[in-house]
Amino acid sequence: MDALLEKIAMHPYWSQPQHMVGLAFVIGFSIALIVTIISCVRKIERCRVKIEAEIIDNVKRMRTDEDGHRYACYVPVYSYFYEGRTYTPEGYRSSGAPYKVGKRVKLHLDPEYPSQFAERGMDIGNAIGWGIGEVIFLCVGILMLLTEGESA
Numbered sequence: 001m002d003a004l005l006e007k008i009a010m011h012p013y014w015s016q017p018q019h020m021v022g023l024a025f026v027i028g029f030s031i032a033l034i035v036t037i038i039s040c041v042r043k044i045e046r047c048r049v050k051i052e053a054e055i056i057d058n059v060k061r062m063r064t065d066e067d068g069h070r071y072a073c074y075v076p077v078y079s080y081f082y083e084g085r086t087y088t089p090e091g092y093r094s095s096g097a098p099y100k101v102g103k104r105v106k107l108h109l110d111p112e113y114p115s116q117f118a119e120r121g122m123d124i125g126n127a128i129g130w131g132i133g134e135v136i137f138l139c140v141g142i143l144m145l146l147t148e149g150e151s152a
Helices: 002-009 017-046 120-146
Strands: 049-064 070-082 085-087 104-110 113-118
Touching: 017 113, 017 120, 070 104, 085 113
Parallel strands: none
Antiparallel strands: 049 070, 049 104, 070 085, 104 113
């Protein structure tokens, strides 16, 4: 088995840098895609209790972009009642404009840890966005593996 692996590793195909980078892309982004899918599915399975929450406040956070410009982001603070207790967690997403205080939204919470919740549309949208990016880089890796390089 070791002789076979050594023979494969010493093949001239692997002397081309784009093949090694392509292999790293394929392995790395395959793992990233699998992790993204699993984490999204697990969160959906855990956060199965549908509740209505109210946005009661906005937390203002200052961020700095790549050019050094500072700007404000707002994170909603939700309030909901579950099994005799009121919870007021901050949201996971941010916006350049404050969220409308008093707005009622649907959340899915984890019944074992009621302060943890999912914003289904937002969570699935984020997973799809990350997944698309990961698939693009996976395709780049596959193309790099299939590309003929200069002869060694």
